[in-house]
Amino acid sequence: MKFDIKKKLVAKSERVKSVDLHPQFPWVLIGLYTGNINIYDYNTQACLQYIEVTQVPIRCARFIAEKSR
Secondary structure, eight states: OOOOOOOOOOOOOSOEEEEEEOSSSSEEEEEETTSEEEEEETTTTEEEEEEEOOSSOOOOOOOOOOOOO
16 A cells, blocks of 8 residues: 655644544544644644543544434
């Protein structure tokens, strides 16, 4: 399997424990060792959301796609 990297998201953060890409929008979700979650737009490299979840590391974080109605 071969990947072509077209853009690189560069941001200062704590240790990254989890990464997930949104299935419909250009968003990347990052779970951090500090217990926080960041959501970035990878086209603009802007932080869209910063969420303080817990005081322990986030081991796994995922986007859940909404089911069709």
